[in-house]
Structure formats: C-alpha cells, structure tokens
Amino acid sequence: MTFSTKATIASFGGKLVKLSHASSSTGTDMAVNVYLPPQALAGAKVPVLIYLSGLTCSPENCSEKGFFQHAASARGLAIVYADTSPRGLSIPGANDHWDFGEAASFYVNATRPPFADNYRMETYITSELPSSLVADAEYGKYLDGSRVSITGHSMGGHGALSLYLKHPELYKSVSAFAPIANPTQCPWGVKAFSGYLGDEDKEAWKQHDATELIKGWKDKTESLKMLVDVGTGDKFYIEKQLLPENLEKAVKDAGLTGFELRYQPDYDHSYYFMASFSDDHVNHAAKYLGL
Amino acid sequence: MTFSTKATIASFGGKLVKLSHASSSTGTDMAVNVYLPPQALAGAKVPVLIYLSGLTCSPENCSEKGFFQHAASARGLAIVYADTSPRGLSIPGANDHWDFGEAASFYVNATRPPFADNYRMETYITSELPSSLVADAEYGKYLDGSRVSITGHSMGGHGALSLYLKHPELYKSVSAFAPIANPTQCPWGVKAFSGYLGDEDKEAWKQHDATELIKGWKDKTESLKMLVDVGTGDKFYIEKQLLPENLEKAVKDAGLTGFELRYQPDYDHSYYFMASFSDDHVNHAAKYLGL
Numbered sequence: 001m002t003f004s005t006k007a008t009i010a011s012f013g014g015k016l017v018k019l020s021h022a023s024s025s026t027g028t029d030m031a032v033n034v035y036l037p038p039q040a041l042a043g044a045k046v047p048v049l050i051y052l053s054g055l056t057c058s059p060e061n062c063s064e065k066g067f068f069q070h071a072a073s074a075r076g077l078a079i080v081y082a083d084t085s086p087r088g089l090s091i092p093g094a095n096d097h098w099d100f101g102e103a104a105s106f107y108v109n110a111t112r113p114p115f116a117d118n119y120r121m122e123t124y125i126t127s128e129l130p131s132s133l134v135a136d137a138e139y140g141k142y143l144d145g146s147r148v149s150i151t152g153h154s155m156g157g158h159g160a161l162s163l164y165l166k167h168p169e170l171y172k173s174v175s176a177f178a179p180i181a182n183p184t185q186c187p188w189g190v191k192a193f194s195g196y197l198g199d200e201d202k203e204a205w206k207q208h209d210a211t212e213l214i215k216g217w218k219d220k221t222e223s224l225k226m227l228v229d230v231g232t233g234d235k236f237y238i239e240k241q242l243l244p245e246n247l248e249k250a251v252k253d254a255g256l257t258g259f260e261l262r263y264q265p266d267y268d269h270s271y272y273f274m275a276s277f278s279d280d281h282v283n284h285a286a287k288y289l290g291l
Numbered sequence: 292m293t294f295s296t297k298a299t300i301a302s303f304g305g306k307l308v309k310l311s312h313a314s315s316s317t318g319t320d321m322a323v324n325v326y327l328p329p330q331a332l333a334g335a336k337v338p339v340l341i342y343l344s345g346l347t348c349s350p351e352n353c354s355e356k357g358f359f360q361h362a363a364s365a366r367g368l369a370i371v372y373a374d375t376s377p378r379g380l381s382i383p384g385a386n387d388h389w390d391f392g393e394a395a396s397f398y399v400n401a402t403r404p405p406f407a408d409n410y411r412m413e414t415y416i417t418s419e420l421p422s423s424l425v426a427d428a429e430y431g432k433y434l435d436g437s438r439v440s441i442t443g444h445s446m447g448g449h450g451a452l453s454l455y456l457k458h459p460e461l462y463k464s465v466s467a468f469a470p471i472a473n474p475t476q477c478p479w480g481v482k483a484f485s486g487y488l489g490d491e492d493k494e495a496w497k498q499h500d501a502t503e504l505i506k507g508w509k510d511k512t513e514s515l516k517m518l519v520d521v522g523t524g525d526k527f528y529i530e531k532q533l534l535p536e537n538l539e540k541a542v543k544d545a546g547l548t549g550f551e552l553r554y555q556p557d558y559d560h561s562y563y564f565m566a567s568f569s570d571d572h573v574n575h576a577a578k579y580l581g582l
Contacts, residue, residue, distance in 0.1 A: 009559060009561065009563050010522065010524065010555070010556070010557040010558040010559065010563065010564065010567070011563045011566070011567055012566070012567045013567070015557075016563065064355075064356050064562065064563070065355050065356055067358055067361070067566065069566075069567075070358070070361070070566075231301065233301065264301070265301070266301040267301040268300060268301065270300065271355065272300050272301065272302045272307065272355070273301065275302070275303070275358070275360075275361075276301070276302055276303045276304070276360075
C-alpha cells in the first residue's frame with residue numbers, strides 16, 4: 001500500500017503530511033493526516049499516537065484545531081489523524097444522517113448489509129492503517145510501529161477506548177476526550193449499532209462498548225493506563241450521550257487501576273475543549289511510549 | 292456602547308466570549324471575540340493584545356486555529372480578535388472580490404465613496420473598539436486599557452504595523468505574521484488603496500504603509516519593539532505581496548533598533564504557521580506589557 005502525498009505543511013518544527021491511500025479494508029481511497037515531529041525529521045524512529053475523530057469530522061479538523069502538534073513536537077511522537085469512515089460510496093442510507101453512515105462509522109466492522117462490505121473500520125484502524133504506514137517507502141522510516149498509543153474525541157473517544165480494550169496488545173496506553181463511553185445505552189450508539197450490527201444479537205454490541213468491555217478486561221493486575229476528560233458544560237454529556245459515569249462505575253466495580261476521569265468545569269464538546277487539554281493527552285501517551 | 296454576548300466558551304482555563312456591538316465608526320454591528328485569561332477571571336485587570344486578521348477572515352478563524360490562548364493563559368493577557376471590515380452593507384463593489392471590500396478593509400479610514408461612510412476601520416480599531424471594551428459594564432473590569440499591544444496576520448499584519456507606526460502612543464509593542472509590509476508596492480495594496488483612498492493623492496497612501504511610515508518614525512532613540520515572522524514557503528511572500536525585505540531595508544536605512552525579522556524555513560501563509568509561533572508573539576507582547 002502506497003500513500004500519495006496531497007500536501008506537506010510545516011507545523012511546530014515538524015511536518016504535517018496530508019495523505020491518501022487505497023484501502024483494502026474499506027474498498028475506497030482513505031484520507032489520513034500524519035504529523036511528523038522534528039525528532040523524526042532529524043532521523044529518529046518515533047512512537048505513534050493514533051487520533052480518532054468524532055461525528056462529522058475528517059482528518060482536517062483536529063489537525064487544524066486540536067493542537068496535538070504542540071506537545072507532539074516537544075515530546076517527539078507522531079500523530080496519525082485517521083478518517084471517520086469510508087467516503088464517496090453510494091450506499092443507501094449512508095448520507096441521510098449526520099450521526100450515521102459517512103463520517104460516523106463508530107469504528108466497527110459492520111456485519112449488516114449494505115454496510116458490511118465497506119464499513120470495516122475496526123480492521124482499518126487496528127491493522128491496515130498502521131501496518132501500511134510503517135511499511136510505506138516514504139514515511140515508514142519515521143515511525144516505530146512497536147510503540148503505538150491511541151486517543152480520540154466523542155465517537156472517536158469511543159473508538160479509542162473500545163479498540164484499546166479489545167486489542168490491548170496493540171497499544172501502550174489510551175485516552176479520550178468526551179467519549180461515547182457506553183454506546184449500547186445511548187441514542188447515538190443504539191442507532192449506529194442497529195445499523196451496522198443489526199438488532200438480532202445485542203450481545204455482539206457489547207464487544208464495541210468500553211463500559212461492557214471493562215467487565216471482561218482480562219488481567220486485573222494490569223493498569224488501564226487510561227485518561228478521560230469530560231467537560232461539565234458539554235451538552236452531549238448533559239443529554240446522556242456520553243455516560244462517562246457508567247464507565248467509571250464499571251472500572252470501580254471491576255477493581256481496576258490506572259483510570260483517571262477528569263470532569264473539566266464549564267468546558268463544552270468543541271475543539272476549544274480539546275485544544276485546552278491536548279498537551280495532557282500527548283504527555284499521557286508519551287509516558288507509556290517510552291519518551 | 293454595550294456588547295451583547297453571543298457565546299461564552301471555556302478555553303485554556305479562561306473564557307472566550309463572542310461579542311457584537313453597534314459601531315458608530317462603521318454604522319454597522321461589529322463582531323469581536325475576546326479571550327479572558329484565568330488571571331482576569333480571578334480578579335486581575337489584564338493587559339490587552341489586539342489581533343487583526345487577514346483577508347477573508349472573521350474573528351472566528353484565529354480564535355479557533357491561531358493558538359494564541361495557549362500563551363495568553365500562561366502569561367495573563369487578554370486577546371481581542373477584531374473583525375476585518377463592516378459586514379452586511381449593500382455597497383456596490385464590496386462583495387465582488389475576495390481581496391477588496393467585505394473582510395478586506397485594510398484597516399484604513401476610506402476617503403472615497405462609496406466606502407467613506409462605513410469603512411472607517413482605523414478609527415474603529417485604534418479608538419472605538421478598545422475604549423468601548425474598557426468602558427463596558429460587563430467586560431471592562433477585566434481589561435487594563437493603559438496596557439495594549441497589537442499584532443496581526445497578512446492584511447492584519449499590515450494593519451498592526453501601520454496602526455502602531457501611526458499611533459505609537461497607543462501600543463506598547465507590535466508584531467506581525469506574514470504582513471503586507473509595503474502595500475503601496477504590491478498588487479493587493481494598490482487595489483485596496485485605489486478603492487478606499489483613490490488614485491489622486493498617492494502621497495496619502497504612505498500614511499498606511501509600514502515601510503513608508505518607518506521613514507518618518509519620529510524618535511530614533513526609541514526601540515521599535517517589533518517582531519515579524521515570515522515563512523519562506525509562503526506563496527504570497529514568493530509572489531511579492533508581502534515584501535518584508537523592503538521593511539527591513541527601511542529599518543536599516545533609518546538606523547532604527549528593536550526590529551526582529553525572522554524567516555521561518557518552509558512555513559506557509561496558513562494558521563499552521565501562526566499556531567507554531569503564536570507563543571513567541573504573545574511572549575513578545577507580554578515583555579512590553581509588564582508581564
């Protein structure tokens with residue numbers, strides 16, 4: 001898999017490269033932005049923080065407004081800004097809702113037609129995207145594929161938490177901003193999982209729900225290495241779409257350690273919130289990535 | 292003049308407030324965003340850095356993408372993100388070009404019809420906006436109107452430099468990102484000044500041109516307190532719209548001190564460039580604002 005470079009932009013002493021590649025997981029071209037810190041450009045193989053965006057977003061939004069580059073430059077890690085779904089497909093129902101279909105994949109492998117053939121975002125994010133980047137002739141030399149962490153916002157916070165808990169061997173740590181932390185119990189999640197996974201086997205939904213996955217976390221002696229920020233002025237928190245309190249209770253009930261949930265006074269759901277705390281999330285990842 | 296509050300957003304421990312007010316200078320409602328750092332919310336009267344945006348922009352762009360709040364929060368100064376022109380007027384020719392008319396005022400007081408009645412941005416930026424904010428019943432208590440600096444990007448960099456050099460008594464320091472530094476000698480500036488000031492008296496144009504104003508800088512013993520960043524990959528620099536080299540030569544020929552021009556390798560004209568160096572510009576202002 002070769003990446004084509006659409007743009008190269010100087011940022012905080014490093015380079016933000018805007019890439020696209022033909023994905024076998026989704027059957028489409030996928031856009032991805034990668035921030036290469038100055039340490040990488042100077043010859044170091046740097047660890048990687050994968051960032052998953054929220055509903056309606058593309059790799060562009062957080063690249064411009066999240067300011068992860070600030071701390072990534074200081075600490076020396078790469079940021080991979082993935083896209084939120086395949087795009088440009090003529091799938092019935094994929095473009096009728098802002099919270100379902102295009103830019104709203106929920107990072108699952110869909111099992112239900114008409115989405116099952118292309119909406120295979122779990123495979124894309126956990127396997128194809130990182131392995132393709134590390135193997136890439138131009139960009140692989142900058143990246144240490146053995147040191148990867150994951151983070152995300154809102155739907156992407158759900159993605160980060162659930163993929164980390166399903167595939168703990170892939171990631172050194174996880175963090176999330178305003179995650180949809182218990183999607184089987186909120187309207188956004190129910191709508192998405194019904195559409196992508198079907199209503200027949202709701203037990204299967206639990207494999208994509210961070211709060212449910214916590215209950216099955218295998219090794220209770222292993223720290224979760226999980227940081228979560230939620231703004232108390234976030235309307236989606238107030239409307240019970242996020243439910244971080246359920247995640248917190250599940251962690252407590254399971255007797256797990258290494259979980260930090262911070263309620264940030266007055267912060268909303270926006271990139272202003274993320275920008276205010278992205279240094280903390282990069283530093284959280286850096287701690288576990290050996291930096 | 293009372294400001295109405297359209298939104299209040301938590302950001303870096305402080306608040307970004309989105310305001311509008313009826314302007315006597317422009318005869319329109321004007322939008323302005325103000326960042327109040329945590330020190331202001333805790334009771335301090337903080338100094339002010341006025342930010343002037345570039346062509347096509349509103350107060351929103353830099354509030355979201357410039358990253359000024361990061362250092363403003365750390366240092367304890369307010370940022371005032373002004374708008375780039377009056378809006379919503381039915382002036383012939385004001386909406387036909389992206390680089391002239393609405394969102395392209397060049398921060399002058401127009402002298403030529405049909406712009407002279409409303410495009411009075413020099414008066415608005417240097418007088419009405421700061422005095423109205425300081426006098427405001429809700430927001431005045433946070434702001435120290437005796438300590439003000441100015442900065443800006445592109446057309447706003449021209450605005451910051453030219454207003455500072457015309458009104459040195461108003462500002463403690465100045466900085467600019469990719470400024471239009473010699474507008475009488477570049478296509479953007481000639482188009483704007485022809486439209487707003489007319490072609491009859493080109494000597495009058497020099498009162499709005501930083502490079503020309505440097506020649507008349509009154510007190511050569513006074514340091515310029517001027518920081519300018521330009522990206523070497525900026526296509527508008529390459530196309531000779533910015534001409535920082537002319538400003539640098541004028542400073543040298545005048546024997547002035549306190550001028551720092553930094554060419555930043557590979558950086559472009561975008562907010563990625565500004566975000567990478569906005570800490571430096573806030574710190575430059577803070578040094579002269581007594582912080």
